Amino acid sequence: MNPTVIFHIDVNSAFLSWEAAYRIKSLKETIDLRDIPSAVGGDVEKRKGIILAKSIPAKKYNVQTGEPVVSALSKCPSLTLVKPNHSLYVQYSKALITLLQAYSPLVEQSSIDEAYMDMTGTEGLYGSPLTAAHLIKERIYKELGFTVNIGISSNKLLAKMASDFEKPYLVHTLFPEEIERKMWPLNVGELFFVGRAAEQKLKMLGINTIGQLAKADVSLLKSHLKKQGETIHRYANGIDAMKVLHETAPNKGYGNSTTIPFDVSSLENAQLILLSLCETVCTRLRADHVRSGCVTVSLVDTYFEYASHQKTLVSATHVTDEIYHYACQILDELWDHKTPIRQLGVHTNKLTHGDTYQYNLFDTLKYDKYDKLDKAIDQIRNKHGENAVLRAPFLASKLDHMTGGLSKETIPK
Secondary structure, X not given: OOOOOEEEEEEOOHHHHHHHHHHHHOOOOOOOHHHOOEEEOOEOOOOEOEOOEEOHHHHOOXXXXXXXXXXXXXXXXXXXXXXXXXXXXXXXXXXXXXXXXXXXXXXXXXXXXXXXXEOOOOHHHHOOHHHHHHHHHHHHHHHHOOOEXXXXXXXXXXXXXXXXXXXXXOEEEOOHHHHHHHHOXXXXXXXXXXXXXXXXXXXXXXXXXXXXXXXXXXXXXXXXXXXXXXXXXXXXXXXXXXXXXXXXXXXXXXXXXXXXXXXXXXXXXXXXXXXXXXHHHHHHHHHOOEEEEEEEEEEEEOOOOEEEEEEEEEEEEOOHHHHHHHHHHHHHHHXXXXXXXXXXXXXXXXXXXXXXXXXXXXXXXXXXXXXXXHHHHHHHHXXXXXXXXXXHHHOOOOOOOOOOOOOOOOOOO
16 A cells, blocks of 8 residues: 655745746746845735735845735835735636646645645656655746745645745655654744644743654643644644545535634624625625525634534525624624634535525515625626725724635635
């Protein structure tokens, strides 16, 4: 039986790399954004928003992904800012996945710029895992114009950790026999699933490296970090049973989730995030002429505890306000309003096809009015971009008004 071989492919500074590749190849520009202090993000004219991606030269000025544009410009006044073009990034992402599928039938896209490949048993076709990885890496650069890191291991966790080693445009291995030498000396905060709060708790316990975490007492970890303590102890020892998933069945539901860049403690922020998720989910429902008869809200709290509730609707719908109304009801039942939230998701299923709506006497929303309004907004966004129309609560908020979806972070349906 062939040993399991998993690749993790990670695009280097994806949005910026894709911008640079497009400008050089299609617009025939001579300046490569990757070679100068540059960044993608925010509103270039108004100098607002946040940095989504930055070049390696920009890193020398300590420009950080996620920081406000005004802050980045104060560090590097010569920073070249580029407005994000999500439709372009979707095209590049799809091209990447298509190329990867030429090498393995088992390709799982985990985000717009990351994917896993099960390369088990392909040595006879492409040579050793290292040879195959270099072949894929170089073909991506030659044909698509951007660079990737590839991590190789026997499971998804270690492959992802390997791809995060030195960048850019490199291949790294992290097999179980290499864990002690390559992974254990790393800062504990570099381990997958260890956020800032968990890192601080671990360091208060005297656990500073992944190796120390691997050798720590599990009961001690669970007493301070609950279920997360047990999970990260397994990860520190390289134990991961997740398989590379490849879903080919027809779409049975539409959903998006987002990992929030800060812990959400207020109901107002939680509801805003739900609204932004409902916007993208319902846009997709309407585009495919389907309605949902069931809404599910999921959350992961600051302790990595997962929970979800669902609600079956009286009438299937694809109206944003209606789905959002039910999502807020579900969140109120699901969340204790105390424990900070780090991830939220909205998912829909029990789909009905076609444009017929089943009215009922208990409708609280004027369905036809909101349906026409949503479709008009869809048309404007399709023509002028998703930021052409946004809801008033987001005008004074730092949160994205349309969260999730392939254009932001998730895999296509």
